[in-house]
Amino acid sequence: MSAAPGTVLVVDDDSAIRTVVAAALKREGHRVTTAASIAEMRRAMAIAVPDVLVTDVVLPDGNGLDLMPALLVDYPDLPVIVFSAQNTLATAVRATEVGAFDYLPKPFDLDVLGAAVRGAMARRTRRPAELPDAEVGGGPSLIGRSPAMQEVYRVIARVVANDLTVLISGESGTGKELVAKAIHDLGPRRRAPFVALNMAAIPRELIEAELFGHERGAFTGAAARVAGKFEQAAGGTLFLDEIGDMPMDAQTRLLRVLQSGEFTTVGGARTIRADVRIVAATNKDLSQLVQAGQFREDLFYRLNVVPVTLPSLRERRQDVALLARHFLDRAAEDGLPRKQLDRDAVAVMEGYDWPGNVRELENLMRRIAALSRDEWIDAHTIRRALGEASAAQPAPGDAAIEAAVRARLERIAIEEPHALDDGSLYDRIIGEVERPLIEAMLARNGGNQLRAARALGINRNTLRKRIDTLGIDMAGNRPDGAE
Ligand SMILES: Nc1ncnc2c1ncn2[C@@H]1O[C@H](COP(=O)(O)OP(=O)(O)OP(=O)(O)O)[C@@H](O)[C@H]1O
Numbered sequence: 001m002s003a004a005p006g007t008v009l010v011v012d013d014d015s016a017i018r019t020v021v022a023a024a025l026k027r028e029g030h031r032v033t034t035a036a037s038i039a040e041m042r043r044a045m046a047i048a049v050p051d052v053l054v055t056d057v058v059l060p061d062g063n064g065l066d067l068m069p070a071l072l073v074d075y076p077d078l079p080v081i082v083f084s085a086q087n088t089l090a091t092a093v094r095a096t097e098v099g100a101f102d103y104l105p106k107p108f109d110l111d112v113l114g115a116a117v118r119g120a121m122a123r124r125t126r127r128p129a130e131l132p133d134a135e136v137g138g139g140p141s142l143i144g145r146s147p148a149m150q151e152v153y154r155v156i157a158r159v160v161a162n163d164l165t166v167l168i169s170g171e172s173g174t175g176k177e178l179v180a181k182a183i184h185d186l187g188p189r190r191r192a193p194f195v196a197l198n199m200a201a202i203p204r205e206l207i208e209a210e211l212f213g214h215e216r217g218a219f220t221g222a223a224a225r226v227a228g229k230f231e232q233a234a235g236g237t238l239f240l241d242e243i244g245d246m247p248m249d250a251q252t253r254l255l256r257v258l259q260s261g262e263f264t265t266v267g268g269a270r271t272i273r274a275d276v277r278i279v280a281a282t283n284k285d286l287s288q289l290v291q292a293g294q295f296r297e298d299l300f301y302r303l304n305v306v307p308v309t310l311p312s313l314r315e316r317r318q319d320v321a322l323l324a325r326h327f328l329d330r331a332a333e334d335g336l337p338r339k340q341l342d343r344d345a346v347a348v349m350e351g352y353d354w355p356g357n358v359r360e361l362e363n364l365m366r367r368i369a370a371l372s373r374d375e376w377i378d379a380h381t382i383r384r385a386l387g388e389a390s391a392a393q394p395a396p397g398d399a400a401i402e403a404a405v406r407a408r409l410e411r412i413a414i415e416e417p418h419a420l421d422d423g424s425l426y427d428r429i430i431g432e433v434e435r436p437l438i439e440a441m442l443a444r445n446g447g448n449q450l451r452a453a454r455a456l457g458i459n460r461n462t463l464r465k466r467i468d469t470l471g472i473d474m475a476g477n478r479p480d481g482a483e
Helices: 015-027 038-047 064-074 089-097 110-122 147-159 176-186 204-212 248-260 286-291 297-303 317-333 343-351 357-371 379-391 394-415 425-444 449-456 460-470
Strands: 007-011 031-035 052-056 080-084 102-105 166-169 194-198 237-241 262-264 271-273 277-282 306-309
Touching: 007 015, 007 038, 015 031, 015 052, 015 110, 031 038, 052 064, 052 110, 064 080, 064 089, 080 089, 080 110, 089 102, 089 147, 102 110, 102 147, 147 176, 147 306, 166 176, 176 194, 176 237, 176 277, 194 204, 204 248, 248 262, 248 297, 286 297, 317 343, 317 357, 343 379, 357 379, 394 425, 425 449, 425 460, 449 460
Parallel strands: 007 031, 007 052, 052 080, 080 102, 166 277, 166 306, 194 237, 237 277
Antiparallel strands: 262 271
């Protein structure tokens, strides 16, 4: 169902944008007038009030957002679509706060603008959403200016003022909890508690008691009445993390609460009104769990009223540098030495795939801030730190050695098949491991064979023989007069 075309006033000081936007809207059948400043817009409005106003934020004679409250007093039903090159969550939220119908980050897709104008035409008689009086920027800082994050900001800006249930999906470490907290902190419930419960982190049999609380004696060990998360979060937001791990029984109870707005404590006849906003998160594909019969379809639809999908960090590589600098600044605020990233370091980080997403980047920056001696962080430091991070996980390290040995055997089998039978294999393969090991321990001990032998746990004479057999060059390893 599409709304009939109408009149649109486009305000931007860039004539190229005015022309392109006007042409695109005319193609959709709208009648378009344009203005290059607030003064021109005022004049155009005095002649004819458009059905929809489309305006840039930064204009030569003022700020389009500052103008909005007064504009909406004069024209309360006018839908205003704001676009801006200041692509931050604060701008997106502010646009919604001042009553904008929609917010589009620049550069925007003309199809997206067309859809926004059609939406505005269809709803032009509706009042703008009731606005929260949140301080802009008072919430947790969500960093990122990539198009994927702009889309996330748009959705957040639309839901902060209402109580719609939000389902956030995204890989681990993409910022799901931070987004949930932003929705809470920017909305009217922000003075009440934000309470989180992670379904994967507590024993399944305790989930219902955690959520709804329990009466004294409800089960073995329930010595006193305990308020559940629903009660603790009263007036605020309940964040249900890893919702895909919620057991079926608890899902059924949660669904009932969402339907009735009430819940009963475990083991009690007491019925309590639920006054929370629900934000749920998952790093699994919930619709797949529904298909597999592991998640209730009706609950999925109840939770998925407003879906927010967080991009993985490798899908928004252009944000890596911004995030890295943000985490280095935070580390410095916490008293760690202040560090700078050079260009090659950023290039290495932008090329890396970040399986642990933003959390991995944050940990890496803190580790480097704490451990690296130089003020400037270069590509080598990043590579080494990334290498250490993967080597710190025991299984992949062992697997890498195993894979290297297998690959070596395969090469010998192809290039020198006789070596598989001539009794030289043990010495060859072990020798290949032994040589770098002995060389490394000699270097570490300044060429001192006694200390190197002790570190290796072998007899000094054995070490000397192995040095001879393997033909290890001691030239660079001889300590002055020691050996
Ligand atoms: N856009 C962002 N800007 C700044 N910090 C971020 C951003 N996204 C994530 N972080 C930081 O990365 C860390 C991980 O984020 P968070 O805990 O919200 O991820 P998550 O998706 O909930 O992870 P999990 O699924 O493992 O629970 C946090 O320290 C958070 O502050």
